[in-house]
Amino acid sequence: METAAPSAVIVAIDGPSGTGKSSTSKAVAAKLGLRYLDTGAQYRAITWWMISNGVDTDDAQAVAVAAGKPSIVSGTDPAAPTITVDGLDAAGPIRTQEVTSRVSAVSAVPEVRTLITELQRAIAAEAARDADGIVVEGRDIGTTVLPDADLKIFLTASAEARAARRSGELRGKEAADLAATKAALIRRDAADSGRKTSPLAKAGDAVEVDTTELTLDQVIECVVTLVEEKRAGRK
């Protein structure tokens, strides 16, 4: 069996939408020279493929049958993360409102989760072997995908703060008002937390950070400190 580099660190960051997982994880990985994996992008990518190939995303059976067909590849450089589906750049198409509204149904299908989880574990193992480690962000990383992670963080924030952050990102035609953004976000959280297979949940040994009143820089600093403490404790 291949072993991890002695100094490699695996960090799992979970939490609901808009808590700052992606921004924090990317910045922490860049600062500490780690790789970065956005697992939400992988679920979005498979959802995009289903929509593009005429698979009814509300038909769990049809989604399960098709789940193994697309080839999803994630680039883990935090300065320029990439995602391709069958060799096509999917970074833009996976962020549409249509994908956002359908991703929870697709990600709840056990066959989809099994395949994507395997992919995630392989990427983390490679980063532990060939690099200094990785920051992996999602919903079930600390509980299911990487239960032996060196450090687990669970980010939270009020629904109001999260909706304000999200609606600030939307532009032009897709811009929804704050109330609609908040309602959609709460719906997606409920679906992600309520599904049977590896729901959104805080691992028992995760450090919870409420980001409602914190700036992004403060959250990044807090997580960097926690990683450095972990590394120092292992020496």
Ligand SMILES: Nc1ncnc2c1ncn2[C@@H]1O[C@H](COP(=O)(O)OP(=O)(O)O)[C@@H](O)[C@H]1O
């Ligand atoms: N602590 C914070 N304070 C203010 N805005 C934030 C904070 N953390 C993240 N943001 C902003 O909120 C939006 C959502 O953050 P993101 O990292 O994509 O969250 P998530 O990955 O949890 O959905 C982004 O526009 C980001 O810049």
Ligand SMILES: Nc1ccn([C@@H]2O[C@H](COP(=O)(O)OP(=O)(O)O)[C@@H](O)[C@H]2O)c(=O)n1
């Ligand atoms: N580890 C993960 C990550 C995402 N997901 C699913 O993928 C969706 C999109 O995740 P995301 O991280 O891109 O969502 P945002 O919070 O960035 O809007 C979530 O709503 C979940 O349905 C999951 O089930 N498990």
